[in-house]
Amino acid sequence: MSTASLNPPLPPIELRHLVGPTQDQFYDNPTGRMVFPEVPPRAYDFVFDWGCGCGRIARQLLQQSPPPGRYVGVDLHRGMIEWCSRNLAPCSGSFSFHHQDIRNLGLNPSGKAEVLPFPVSDAAVTLFLAWSVFTHVNEAAAVHYLRELGRVLHPEGVALTTWFLFDKVDFPMMQEFQNALFINDVDPTNAVIFDKSWLRRTADLAGLTLSRIEPPAVRGYHWQIYLRKAGPGSVHAEFPSDAAAHGIVRPPLMPVNADRLGLDEEPER
DSSP states (O other): OGGHHHHHHHHHHHHHHHSSSGGGGGGGOOOOOOOOOOOOOOGGGGEEEEETTTTTHHHHHHHSSSSOOEEEESSSHHHHHHHHHHHHHGGGEEEEEOOBBBBBBTTTTSSBBSHHHHHHHHTTTTEEEESSGGGGGGGHHHHHHHHHHHHHHHEEEEEEEEEEEEEEEGGGOOTTOOOOOEEEESSSGEEEEHHHHHHHHHHHHTTTTEEEEEEETTTTSEEEEEEEEETTTTOOOOOOOOOOOOOOOOOOOTTTTTGGGGSSSOOOO
């Protein structure tokens, strides 16, 4: 059976609501295409998916032809990890999913840690994915995880990350130690917006270079930032202007039982 003919279960709608898009097309790869055609094929040797959720990218990678040599997905939501472990991991012996017990008001309120190291070896990851994750961590956590990214990334590896970004120069009231803005005074991690200059400086300290920058498809939304290990002569890519049309792409609001979904009972599809 070719990988493109694999048809793993689709995540339940209740779990999809926790991560954003709910339509089947965002979880499916029936043609077996390369999920990220902009990265070299060797990048798929070892994929580390930080914040894998209910397997939106993992399911597409399972169907990719050829699939990754190894895939590790981690997330702080126990129910989504358990669903992926039951439904996606059995499709391939090279795929595994791991829960990290990070505290999060909506998804893991009883979590024991503020941050944790990534559960992989130094310089092992050839493709690091952080899709809609740095957009939901505070400044201290972002510093920690950029350092962890610098630790685990292979010298020839590439990281695909997304960020909400602003220019701090436009906010003269901000202190030097203040580099992030929030939209939710109950759960600040609902959406976190970082200063562009801070991101460059913090990447430098983590031994990383912003190698490619794609502006948002909707003005003010996700910037796609590709990072690589810094080397002799490496310089950060320049930020293009954000000239996209205005639109609305609101982050999901958590139901009161969000942390129990996938645990108490299997949600209906």
